[in-house]
Amino acid sequence: MTDIKLISEGLKNNNYRILARAISLVENEDEQADGLLNEVFRDTPPVYRLGVTGPPGAGKSTLLSRLVRLFREQQKKIGIIVVDPTSPFTGGAVLGDRIRMNELSSDPGIFIRSMATRGSLGGLSRTAQDVADLMAVAGMDLIVFETVGVGQGELDVARASDTTVVVLVPESGDSIQAMKAGLMEIADIFVINKSDRDGAEKMKIELEMMLQLRAGEDKWIPPIVKTIANNGDGINELFDTVQQHGKYIRNAGILKDKRSARMIEKIQALVSRDLLNQFWSPGRQELLKNKLEELLDRTLLPVNLIKDLKNLEK
Amino acid sequence: MTDIKLISEGLKNNNYRILARAISLVENEDEQADGLLNEVFRDTPPVYRLGVTGPPGAGKSTLLSRLVRLFREQQKKIGIIVVDPTSPFTGGAVLGDRIRMNELSSDPGIFIRSMATRGSLGGLSRTAQDVADLMAVAGMDLIVFETVGVGQGELDVARASDTTVVVLVPESGDSIQAMKAGLMEIADIFVINKSDRDGAEKMKIELEMMLQLRAGEDKWIPPIVKTIANNGDGINELFDTVQQHGKYIRNAGILKDKRSARMIEKIQALVSRDLLNQFWSPGRQELLKNKLEELLDRTLLPVNLIKDLKNLEK
Numbered sequence: 020m021t022d023i024k025l026i027s028e029g030l031k032n033n034n035y036r037i038l039a040r041a042i043s044l045v046e047n048e049d050e051q052a053d054g055l056l057n058e059v060f061r062d063t064p065p066v067y068r069l070g071v072t073g074p075p076g077a078g079k080s081t082l083l084s085r086l087v088r089l090f091r092e093q094q095k096k097i098g099i100i101v102v103d104p105t106s107p108f109t110g111g112a113v114l115g116d117r118i119r120m121n122e123l124s125s126d127p128g129i130f131i132r133s134m135a136t137r138g139s140l141g142g143l144s145r146t147a148q149d150v151a152d153l154m155a156v157a158g159m160d161l162i163v164f165e166t167v168g169v170g171q172g173e174l175d176v177a178r179a180s181d182t183t184v185v186v187l188v189p190e191s192g193d194s195i196q197a198m199k200a201g202l203m204e205i206a207d208i209f210v211i212n213k214s215d216r217d218g219a220e221k222m223k224i225e226l227e228m229m230l231q232l233r234a235g236e237d238k239w240i241p242p243i244v245k246t247i248a249n250n251g252d253g254i255n256e257l258f259d260t261v262q263q264h265g266k267y268i269r270n271a272g273i274l275k276d277k278r279s280a281r282m283i284e285k286i287q288a289l290v291s292r293d294l295l296n297q298f299w300s301p302g303r304q305e306l307l308k309n310k311l312e313e314l315l316d317r318t319l320l321p322v323n324l325i326k327d328l329k330n331l332e333k
Numbered sequence: 334m335t336d337i338k339l340i341s342e343g344l345k346n347n348n349y350r351i352l353a354r355a356i357s358l359v360e361n362e363d364e365q366a367d368g369l370l371n372e373v374f375r376d377t378p379p380v381y382r383l384g385v386t387g388p389p390g391a392g393k394s395t396l397l398s399r400l401v402r403l404f405r406e407q408q409k410k411i412g413i414i415v416v417d418p419t420s421p422f423t424g425g426a427v428l429g430d431r432i433r434m435n436e437l438s439s440d441p442g443i444f445i446r447s448m449a450t451r452g453s454l455g456g457l458s459r460t461a462q463d464v465a466d467l468m469a470v471a472g473m474d475l476i477v478f479e480t481v482g483v484g485q486g487e488l489d490v491a492r493a494s495d496t497t498v499v500v501l502v503p504e505s506g507d508s509i510q511a512m513k514a515g516l517m518e519i520a521d522i523f524v525i526n527k528s529d530r531d532g533a534e535k536m537k538i539e540l541e542m543m544l545q546l547r548a549g550e551d552k553w554i555p556p557i558v559k560t561i562a563n564n565g566d567g568i569n570e571l572f573d574t575v576q577q578h579g580k581y582i583r584n585a586g587i588l589k590d591k592r593s594a595r596m597i598e599k600i601q602a603l604v605s606r607d608l609l610n611q612f613w614s615p616g617r618q619e620l621l622k623n624k625l626e627e628l629l630d631r632t633l634l635p636v637n638l639i640k641d642l643k644n645l646e647k
Contacts, residue, residue, distance in 0.1 A: 053636075057634060057635075057636050060631060060634055060635065061631045061632070061634075062631075063631060065629075275629075278629060279625055279629065282625060282628050282629055283621065283625065285635065286621060286628070286635055286638065286639070287613075289635055289636075289639055290609075290612060290613075290639060290642065291605070291609060293639065294608045294609065294612055295604075295605060295608065298604060298608055299601075299604075307597065307600060311593055311596060311597065314596050314600070315379075315589075315592060315593065315596055317374060317375045317376075317377060318375070320371060320374055320375075321371075321374065321599065321600055321603055322367075322371050322603075324600065325600070325603055325604060325607065328604065
């Protein structure tokens with residue numbers, strides 16, 4: 020058997036060591052990655068995807084480790100993908116503070132993987148989704164994405180998830196204020212964590228007011244759940260709410276729409292990579308390099324260079 | 334004269350009303366946008382680009398309005414591009430809190446434009462850079478990008494800028510802590526704003542320690558400037574430091590490298606758009622739509638669909 024066949028078999032047998040290796044292939048864009056994803060495509064079940072996002076310090080990891088325990092009581096196997104903001108220089112993950120998640124990793128029903136986002140070309144969601152697929156092949160019944168976000172991160176996680184939980188904390192200052200509007204658009208459920216702090220109720224009322232402005236007749240209005248992850252308060256309610264949202268989107272046909280949109284994005288990304296790889300032959304890269312000086316001097320128009328690039332026989 | 338000729342003439346005559354219109358064409362991806370950028374390409378001077386980023390609530394706008402006044406004393410005309418985190422649904426900018434910047438906008442030597450980031454395909458840096466080019470054509474001597482970031486935003490701004498200033502505030506909690514490592518990679522200059530608050534000196538020492546770990550012999554070590562933007566403390570020092578960095582990268586050849594990298598990215602983005610527009614003909618979009626069900630059922634492999642898409646005669 021080829022390597023790919025072996026890895027594929029290992030995944031289907033729920034071998035975690037092989038899962039870890041398969042994920043690395045995908046993360047590193049190894050030349051075997053495509054072949055592997057291809058090999059397991061038919062055996063990839065449509066596993067539910069839960070996204071958890073919010074600002075740094077909101078207590079996402081603690082909350083998640085509590086929530087995951089409730090899913091474990093239902094005997095669900097859970098794959099957790101922690102997506103960290105990236106460094107464009109080292110390519111490495113920059114948040115290392117995953118201590119609280121570690122207690123979960125001794126549970127054989129849980130598989131945790133930390134990933135860095137790379138580059139800006141939607142790299143997060145593409146690779147993270149491929150990793151989620153591998154986890155699904157390897158027997159996970161639920162995939163959880165955890166990511167930090169202001170800006171791009173939380174959009175990617177919302178796109179990749181069936182249910183998106185946005186975790187906030189009652190805090191003064193502009194920080195949360197500034198994020199709220201953006202998060203408003205992507206949240207299916209709001210959590211106000213550390214809700215024993217001052218301002219939790221005020222924040223809830225503010226959120227409710229903002230949500231009412233958007234409420235449509237037959238639309239899901241994001242519930243707001245107050246939690247104290249440190250002692251477990253509100254986690255049961257959050258657990259129930261996540262399941263309610265799951266039922267809602269399944270019945271309303273939204274789950275199917277989300278899966279369709281993600282499949283279309285997948286195909287588009289594959290096509291895009293194919294076309295660009297094919298186009299940027301060594302000869303064309305060379306031509307661009309040779310013409311760079313003229314571009315910077317503004318004596319050569321980009322549109323004319325692009326014509327020349329296209330006309331070049333590879 | 335065509336519209337494009339008229340707009341191009343207006344830009345070269347430093348007509349702000351026409352600049353605003355030109356920017357809208359580029360922002361809205363109007364069909365005239367490419368023609369316009371093409372028309373003014375030869376007349377686009379290589380204007381210096383300063384990026385200012387940091388978490389929400391760090392006081393970036395106040396700091397920037399102070400800093401910009403010092404550049405104005407040198408009679409420099411300044412284009413400011415405020416990039417706001419996006420909503421994928423409304424496409425609109427979500428931070429509206431630009432009151433402090435407004436006092437600047439009555440100065441005829443300053444042109445401010447607020448932009449939303451769109452989508453995830455590096456949309457920010459591409460469009461923001463085209464907008465910066467238009468501002469340069471219209472006589473601006475310095476372009477300033479201001480953006481909020483944890484995650485993607487600050488990477489884009491660093492890529493688009495010649496000098497990147499990262500603004501932090503002394504604050505307890507994980508928030509800043511979590512961001513620091515990522516920001517470390519992109520900062521040419523650190524600002525600790527609101528430095529009359531507790532913890533400013535401690536933060537400075539921590540940053541210095543992290544920076545020392547990376548220091549190379551002949552490399553620029555990011556200076557740390559303490560400021561209180563509200564009363565102007567430290568702004569002169571920041572102003573000097575920005576100019577020192579500008580001199581450094583000019584002399585070390587780094588400025589040229591940055592401009593080259595940006596030009597290459599520009600050409601790659603144009604090529605990419607071209608190839609994708611050409612590929613995704615109505616017929617191919619139709620084929621993808623028709624095969625979606627089979628993809629979701631996992632009975633059709635993506636790789637096979639892509640073959641069929643390629644073989645389709647448009």
